[in-house]
Amino acid sequence: MxxxxxxxxxxxxxxxxxxxxxxxxxxxxxxxxxxxxxxxxxxxxxxxxxxxxxxxxxxxxxxxxxxxxxxxxxxxLAINLQSSVSLNSLYTAFYDLRIVVFEITKKCNLHCSYCIYGDLYDVEDEKYKNSYLSFYKAKSILDYIYQWCQKNKVNKRLTLSFYGGEPLLGFDVIRKIVEYTESFSSDTLEFKYDITTNGVLLSKYIDFLIKYDFSLLVSLDGDEYASSYRVNFDGKNYYNEISSVLLKIKKNNPDFFSKNIRFNSIIHQRNSLLKNVAFFKDRFGIIPYFTELTQINVRSTKTSDFYSIYKSLDDEYKNERLLLPALDRRSIRQEYSQLKGFIYNLLNKKHINNYSQLFSGDSLSIVPSSTCLPFSYKIFVSTDGLLYPCEKVGFKFVLGKINDSGEVFINYDSLKDIYDRLYSGVVPECTKCYNIFTCEVCLFSMNGKCKAITKNEFIRKMQNNLEDEDLSNIF
Missing domain, CATH: 1.10.10 (Arc Repressor Mutant, subunit A)
Structure with a gap:
């Protein structure tokens, strides 16, 4: 209760x-x-x-x-937690699919100190095998989704997201995928495109990206010193080259730059929130997305090295937020979007159509945690044709595969077993957790383990979120 x-x-x-x-x-x-x-x-x-x-x-x-x-x-409120998912909910999850992420390659032209494929993280030894996604396997999953949509009479707009490594190293695969999807004559599927890139190859392929209206997320950690973890295999910092290309795009294609290009800046020991806000505003007229290094799958032997680089985004924001102008605080995507999400989930995940709905319901049946059902939002397709929940949870939880014959194989019974084990493992904690509606925990990243938030901890979380200056006057 x-x-x-x-x-x-x-x-x-x-x-x-x-x-x-x-x-x-x-x-x-x-x-x-x-x-x-x-x-x-x-x-x-x-x-x-x-x-x-x-x-x-x-x-x-x-x-x-x-x-x-x-x-x-x-x-x-009595909470009835579902410790099991139905096969039907798995079959129909494609109704809500919005994003297909293609891991074009695991290779990269940079050798960033904190890369998830680098020495700090425990990634499979075979990570460099089959290092480029084949167009054939990419086409197979798109055809599978198309056929599913036709069978179920569903029209869908999908975002195709190209990821790496450095995806532009596999430009030929990207080009073939885009040209294939552009050839679709049916209204069943429409596509838009985005790409995450380090920017090294932008000058070579920018015309193609502009032609097909790509959204670009460029990884850049700030000025030359702030970007000094982002070097090539010889230790060369490419900041000047990348910055020069981006300024050229801004000058020659100002509309595309302002509408389609955003930056992802990782907070670490060589930069700060305050300095990066000033840098990106001054140089590019944009405040970036801010993220922190993932703490998932850090090698036990590299923990010390990891934390010599790592900096908490929450701590950084709390320490520097009052030094930022109010408008900049509101523009910091990571903090502000989480805050809006907290308020939305806190008050209602479903729409209230009339006032009388406030006066009904003594119990609620919900799925524990914020773990996405497979295929209900995103599919991550690895270079070897394996299907994962997303690009953020590592390579341990395979949802399906595309075999060498182009068949998409999804074992729904096996998926149900995986999710049932994850859910049943946390139900005892979730039942007494006050964070039930504002939970941000993905069970894949937590290896199916979690600890309940107490009433007093929840109150402190409410106070911390609602005391943000931008929300204090709404009450």
């Missing part, structure tokens, strides 16, 4: 959050006091009525408290 919580913010606001109603209400001082007596001090209604009389609390405040009580805003 998840009890409602009452808490205060530094700006003086007093709030009530109810899991049952998925509502966040601003209370005046007296109503907050009465709710606190009921929820935390476990006073009965009769005892609260005596408190109202003894402390000269207004009838209107007491009436509002009773309204909240009588309509379930002070009631707990």
């Amino acid at each position: 998840l009890e409602p919580v009452v808490f205060k913010l530094k700006n003086g606001n007093r709030l009530l959050y109810n899991f049952k109603k998925r509502s966040l209400l601003n209370l005046n001082e007296n109503v907050y006091l009465l709710c606190n007596l009921f929820l935390n001090e476990k006073k009965t209604i009769d005892e609260i009525c005596e408190h109202v009389k003894a402390h000269d609390i207004s009838q209107s405040d007491f009436d509002y408290f009773l309204f909240l009580h009588d309509n379930g805003f002070l009631s707990s």
Whole structure:
């Protein structure tokens, strides 16, 4: 059972959050006091009525408290966690598929110190075999999706995302995939394209990328020193070459640059949030996405080396946010998008069509964690034709494969077993977890293990998120 919580913010606001109603209400001082007596001090209604009389609390405040009580805003929510997925939910997950990520190659023309394929991470020894995705296998998965859409009478717009390594090393495969999808004459599938690149080969292929309206995510960690982890195999820093090409694109194709090019900047020990915001604004007129190094699959023998580079994005933001102009704070994609996602999930994952819906429902059946069902949002296709949930969870959880004959093979019974094991392993913790609606945990990245967030921990999380300056005035 998840009890409602009452808490205060530094700006003086007093709030009530109810899991049952998925509502966040601003209370005046007296109503907050009465709710606190009921929820935390476990006073009965009769005892609260005596408190109202003894402390000269207004009838209107007491009436509002009773309204909240009588309509379930002070009631707990019983959670019925699904420890199993149905085969039908797996069969129909393609309805929600939005992104196909093609790992064009694991090879790269840079040798970044923190690369997931480098020495810091525990990646398969065979990572350099079959190092380029074949067009044949890429075509096979696209044909499979197309046939599924036709069979189920579904029209879909897919984003094809090209990933590496450095995907532009396999440009011929990218070109063939794009030309193939552009030849589709049916309305069943429409495509848009994006690519993650280190920028070294941009000058060679920019005309093609502009022609097909690619969205580009360029990996760049800031100025020359900030980018000094990003070197080639001889230790050469390519910052000047990459920066020069990008400025040329900005000058010659300003509309494309402003609409289609974004940057991903990894926070580490040689840069900072504050310096990078100033650098990217000054040089490119853009504030980048900020990310941190993944802590998944770090080699046990390289832990010390890893943490000599690693810097926490959350810590960096907390330390430097007040030094940033307000507009820049709002533009920092990583922090702001997570904040919006927190508020959205906190209040409602489904749309409320009318006010009466706030007054129904004593229990809720949900799937634990925020782990995506396979194929429900994204497919990651590796160079050897194996299918994974996404590019962020490593290479341990195979969802299917494309064989050498071009057949797409998905064992749904096996997938159900994998997900059932993951879910059943965390149900005992999830049942008592106050973070149930705002959970960000992917069980693949946690190896199926997680720890429940207590009521007090959840309140601190609510306070930390809602006390952001950009949200403090909405209550």
